Amino acid sequence: MNLNVTPLISTYLIITCFFILQPWFSRKNVVFGIVFADDHIWESSQIKKIRRRYMIESAASAFLIIVGLYLLKAAVRITDAQMINVSVILLIIVDSLVFVISNRRTRAFKRTMQPDAALTSRSVIVEMKKSDRESLLPLRWMLLLVPLFVATLAIAWFGYPYMSESIPTHFGLTGPDRWSHKSWPTVLSPAYLQVMLALIILFIRRAPASVRGNPDAAPDYDRFRKIMGILMIALGLIAEVIFLVLEISFIHPVSPAWFFAGTIAVFAVVLTMILLFMRLARAKHAAGPILDDDGRWIWGMFYFNPSDPSIFVEKRVGIGYTINMARPMAWIVLIGIIAITIILSNVH
Amino acid sequence: MLLSIDFGSDQPIYMQIRNGIVAGIASGQLQDGDPLPSVRTLGTDIGVNLHTVNKAYKLLQSEGFIEIQRSRGTFIHAGDAAKNAAGFLQESGSLMHTIISEAITRNVDRAVIHHMIDHLYDELEGEKS
Numbered sequence: 001m002n003l004n005v006t007p008l009i010s011t012y013l014i015i016t017c018f019f020i021l022q023p024w025f026s027r028k029n030v031v032f033g034i035v036f037a038d039d040h041i042w043e044s045s046q047i048k049k050i051r052r053r054y055m056i057e058s059a060a061s062a063f064l065i066i067v068g069l070y071l072l073k074a075a076v077r078i079t080d081a082q083m084i085n086v087s088v089i090l091l092i093i094v095d096s097l098v099f100v101i102s103n104r105r106t107r108a109f110k111r112t113m114q115p116d117a118a119l120t121s122r123s124v125i126v127e128m129k130k131s132d133r134e135s136l137l138p139l140r141w142m143l144l145l146v147p148l149f150v151a152t153l154a155i156a157w158f159g160y161p162y163m164s165e166s167i168p169t170h171f172g173l174t175g176p177d178r179w180s181h182k183s184w185p186t187v188l189s190p191a192y193l194q195v196m197l198a199l200i201i202l203f204i205r206r207a208p209a210s211v212r213g214n215p216d217a218a219p220d221y222d223r224f225r226k227i228m229g230i231l232m233i234a235l236g237l238i239a240e241v242i243f244l245v246l247e248i249s250f251i252h253p254v255s256p257a258w259f260f261a262g263t264i265a266v267f268a269v270v271l272t273m274i275l276l277f278m279r280l281a282r283a284k285h286a287a288g289p290i291l292d293d294d295g296r297w298i299w300g301m302f303y304f305n306p307s308d309p310s311i312f313v314e315k316r317v318g319i320g321y322t323i324n325m326a327r328p329m330a331w332i333v334l335i336g337i338i339a340i341t342i343i344l345s346n347v348h
Numbered sequence: 349m350l351l352s353i354d355f356g357s358d359q360p361i362y363m364q365i366r367n368g369i370v371a372g373i374a375s376g377q378l379q380d381g382d383p384l385p386s387v388r389t390l391g392t393d394i395g396v397n398l399h400t401v402n403k404a405y406k407l408l409q410s411e412g413f414i415e416i417q418r419s420r421g422t423f424i425h426a427g428d429a430a431k432n433a434a435g436f437l438q439e440s441g442s443l444m445h446t447i448i449s450e451a452i453t454r455n456v457d458r459a460v461i462h463h464m465i466d467h468l469y470d471e472l473e474g475e476k477s
Contacts, residue, residue, distance in 0.1 A: 122356040126393040128349045128372060131383030131421050208392050215350070291395075308395045309388065 008084040015088060016062040019095040023051050025277070026317040027211055027218070029286050032103040033300015033316045034110055035211055037118035037290045046109050054102040061094045096301075103300040110294075119292040125214040135222040137205055137229035142198065144233055148240035149194050155247045156187050163187065163250040187250060189344045190243035196337055197239055201232045203312040203333065204321045210314040213291035224280040225314075231273050238265045277319045298325075349377035353394050361396055365404035373413060373426050376476030384414065384422040 023031070028039035031047055032054070041047055069083050069090075078086075166179040167186050180186045207225065209218035218224075242262040245254055296305040297316050306326040311333065315322045323330035351368040353361060372378035384390075387405060391398040405422060408414045412428030429436075451461055 123352055123354045124394055125350050125352045126385075126390065128351045128369065128384060128390075129378065129382050130385055132386045132389055133383070133421070135385070135389060206388065206392060212393075212395070305395065307397060309391045309398050 008081060008088075012062075012066065012084055012088055012091065015091055016059070016095075019058045019062070019091070019099075020055050022058075022099065022317060023054065024282075025274075025319055027282055027284075027286065029290070030211060030316060032099065032106045033297050034103065034106040034294050035119075035290060035292060036110065037116050037286070039286055047106070050102055050105045050109065053105075054098060057098045057101075058095045061098060062091055065090050065094065099301070100299045107294065118289055120213060120289040121292045123289070124212060124291055125289065127215045130222075137226045139205075141230065141233055142202065145194070145198050145201075145236050145240065148237065148244055149191065149198075152191050152194060152240065152244045152247050153188075155244070155251070156191060159247070159251045160184075160187060167250050168246075182250075185344070187247075190247050192340060192344060194236075194240055194243055196340065197236050199333070200312075200337075201229070201236055204232065205229055206310065207312045207314050207321050208308075208310055210316040211286060211290060212293070214288035216287040217290050218281070218286065219284045220280065224276070227276060227280065228273065231269055231276070235266065235269050238262055238269065274319055353396075361394070362400050362404040362407070365390070365394075365401065366407050369404075369408055369424075370413060371472070373424060373429075374472045374476075378424045380424055380426055382424045384424065386421060 018025075026033075028042045029036045031041060031050070065087050069087050073080075073083050160182075163182055165182050167182050168179055205225075209221040209225075211217045239262075242259060245258045245262070248254055293305070294300075296303060296308075298304055300316060301322075302325055303313050303316070303322055304325045308324055308326070310324050311327050311330045312321045313324055314320075323334055325331070349372040351365065351372070353364050353368075355361075357364065359367075369378065369384070384405075385393065387398055387401045391401045394401070405414065405416060409416055412432050413424070413426050414422055415425035416422050448461070451458075
């Protein structure tokens with residue numbers, strides 16, 4: 001193996017770790033996407049057993065995939081980089097499957113329990129005495145994203161004549177690896193990406209908690225969501241700086257240190273998000289009647305609820321947000337983002 | 349103030365929202381000037397269509413219990429409802445008529461009905477004080 005594949009190997013290991021540690025990335029009363037009323041369920045012996053099986057199975061499959069493909073490499077002529085790329089895709093598919101199996105096991109276990117009086121599917125209690133002002137991140141926070149966006153646009157507009165004829169459009173882990181001819185769509189692509197990022201931040205501003213039923217089902221969630229919103233804006237600002245530098249790089253070569261620093265900053269914010277999730281969501285004790293909505297979470301991963309007006313919701317497992325697949329608007333946003341990304345990565 | 353919505357009830361959800369807010373005002377848990385969540389927030393919290401919440405809010409507004417200010421939000425504003433007691437008495441008269449008719453056919457003594465009404469008054473006003 002040469003040095004070039006080290007980042008790829010690290011990616012593989014990080015994804016493996018994320019899969020193995022998945023059970024720790026949800027609220028304590030949510031196990032593989034299945035909700036329980038009491039967070040002591042985390043300590044129950046059956047749940048521990050399901051969790052242990054999941055960890056062994058996901059770790060073993062990660063190990064088998066990489067070893068299997070490495071052995072296969074001797075027979076089939078593929079490069080190290082191709083091999084690891086295939087491994088990453090296989091890993092995501094296989095370990096997601098392992099997750100779905102654990103979701104089924106947890107669901108089967110829940111059925112064996114006595115019907116839990118604290119779990120309800122019939123009613124929901126909401127707090128009425130609150131205004132959007134206190135529960136949502138004020139929209140003016142979004143203004144923070146405007147100056148860098150305007151700067152990026154200005155550089156694209158006024159700098160266009162000075163840009164070189166070939167423009168980097170794809171970045172591998174080691175730097176630009178694909179170039180395009182100069183055109184307005186290519187030059188404006190960083191600005192498009194900024195707009196999409198801002199739209200996503202706007203959508204998750206109202207994302208409800210993944211556990212509902214009463215205000216104490218996800219205690220202090222409004223505050224947590226606000227803090228996450230601010231961190232998302234921080235992430236947006238970092239991404240804007242990266243895109244701005246990218247735009248400048250079309251005119252004048254810039255030090256790769258900029259992109260490296262940007263990546264480090266993104267990692268720092270993501271790590272902060274994980275730590276805050278642990279403290280402000282996972283460590284909180286759910287109380288009161290909890291809505292039994294496992295049926296709305298297909299395989300514990302995909303949210304489908306036609307009666308919920310939300311477009312984005314907090315993920316049931318894992319930190320972050322996902323779309324409500326029952327809402328056409330969510331599909332429009334998702335397909336729009338994918339389509340624009342594909343179009344942008346294919347302009348020449 | 350907590351509002352409980354029962355999805356299994358025969359009563360439509362918009363009426364449950366409306367009645368819950370009126371009960372909150374009666375018991376003093378909601379007072380003039382108190383903010384209410386926006387239509388979108390409440391719809392998301394309960395997990396119901398925004399039209400449902402909008403219907404409840406529009407009804408409460410027309411009955412004079414709340415005030416919807418486009419830019420600032422929705423607030424309790426029960427002063428107008430107090431002024432409009434005549435309309436309410438007329439409407440509830442027919443409702444009472446049904447209840448009393450049924451009470452008579454079932455041989456329920458008027459004292460029992462009186463007692464029930466006193467009890468409910470005491471309960472809601474008790475919460476208020």
